[in-house]
Amino acid sequence: MDIAKQTKFGSSARPFLKWAGGKTQLLYEFNKRLPEELTKGKITKYVEPFIGGGAVFFYLNEKFSFEKCYICDANEELTLCYRVIKHSVKELISELKTLESAYLSKNDEQRTSFYYEVRDAFNQKLPTIDFKNYSSEWVSRAARIIFFNRTCFNGLFRVNQKGEFNVPFGKYKNPAILNESNLEDVATVLKTTEILAGDFTRCREFVDHTTFVYFDPPYRPLNRSSFFTSYSKNGFYDKDQVRLKELFKDLDGVGAKIMLSNSDPKNENPDDSFFDDLYSDYYIERVPAKRMINSNGAGRGNINELIITNYLGKKT
Numbered sequence: 001m002d003i004a005k006q007t008k009f010g011s012s013a014r015p016f017l018k019w020a021g022g023k024t025q026l027l028y029e030f031n032k033r034l035p036e037e038l039t040k041g042k043i044t045k046y047v048e049p050f051i052g053g054g055a056v057f058f059y060l061n062e063k064f065s066f067e068k069c070y071i072c073d074a075n076e077e078l079t080l081c082y083r084v085i086k087h088s089v090k091e092l093i094s095e096l097k098t099l100e101s102a103y104l105s106k107n108d109e110q111r112t113s114f115y116y117e118v119r120d121a122f123n124q125k126l127p128t129i130d131f132k133n134y135s136s137e138w139v140s141r142a143a144r145i146i147f148f149n150r151t152c153f154n155g156l157f158r159v160n161q162k163g164e165f166n167v168p169f170g171k172y173k174n175p176a177i178l179n180e181s182n183l184e185d186v187a188t189v190l191k192t193t194e195i196l197a198g199d200f201t202r203c204r205e206f207v208d209h210t211t212f213v214y215f216d217p218p219y220r221p222l223n224r225s226s227f228f229t230s231y232s233k234n235g236f237y238d239k240d241q242v243r244l245k246e247l248f249k250d251l252d253g254v255g256a257k258i259m260l261s262n263s264d265p266k267n268e269n270p271d272d273s274f275f276d277d278l279y280s281d282y283y284i285e286r287v288p289a290k291r292m293i294n295s296n297g298a299g300r301g302n303i304n305e306l307i308i309t310n311y312l313g314k315k316t
């Protein structure tokens with residue numbers, strides 16, 4: 001598909017959080033493999049059950065106009081942020097302004113202690129947060145998550161077993177903590193978006209033959225030492241990859257167009273055909289990607305990413 005020929009629908013919203021497994025670097029490859037029904041206007045709904053930072057969601061909303069989008073994630077702190085931006089963007093911006101000026105007015109040493117004070121208070125509040133019912137308290141929580149994302153080491157969100165945010169301070173010279181216009185653009189896209197918290201299967205009921213679904217589940221660990229599932233307290237295991245394949249098949253049955261990406265286990269072990277076997281009924285491609293999942297930089301380099309669809313190379 002020719003990018004230049006696509007109509008621009010205007011949203012310039014971009015991910016507001018840096019997120020592990022973010023897909024910005026793969027947008028070019030995804031763009032070449034979008035279903036042609038998207039450009040023909042036959043797809044009116046977009047569903048992304050593992051939204052993370054939303055690189056693909058924001059990209060598609062720039063290129064296409066959907067009547068309705070549904071996004072979901074098991075990480076409740078993340079879905080809280082999306083909900084706050086949707087419902088209280090002005091209050092969020094004002095909270096971030098306060099945090100930003102307090103932070104920038106300090107010297108390096110004071111910034112470090114400020115960061116840890118904010119982090120401790122954030123973690124102490126955790127048991128009192130009701131993630132199910134929207135509350136004005138969520139605004140300051142979302143502001144802090146964005147603040148941590150700009151000021152913590154490597155700019156990632158990671159929690160311990162208790163669900164406490166545990167990333168150390170990042171020592172950036174001039175972090176851009178508040179991007180007001182982007183948050184407003186994100187709020188605009190979210191107006192027509194339903195935000196679901198919890199397991200990816202929650203999206204099932206919203207998918208029909210007019211829907212494009214993009215699945216970006218947590219990576220299957222390349223090896224035991226790179227086991228990286230700490231987006232949330234719960235891991236994502238092979239049994240979950242199998243559950244996901246069942247949903248893929250189910251949605252294929254209702255006529256949805258589906259794209260799924262994952263890291264290729266063959267990067268580490270050429271004999272590991274886990275996904276080739278699991279998705280043998282569908283179209284599997286391998287595209288080059290850069291691996292950047294280890295916070296210490298070890299294990300970076302070129303690897304393949306899998307892109308699996310139910311509409312390309314269709315067997316007739």
Ligand SMILES: C[S@@+](CC[C@H](N)C(=O)[O-])C[C@H]1O[C@@H](n2cnc3c(N)ncnc32)[C@H](O)[C@@H]1O
Binds near residue numbers: 218231236
């Ligand atoms: C690879 S990341 C998605 C990254 C996203 N595509 C981006 O560009 O930022 C996978 C996401 O799945 C979420 N997740 C983990 N287990 C899940 C589950 N059972 N159901 C839904 N989301 C889950 C994680 O919290 C994480 O945000």
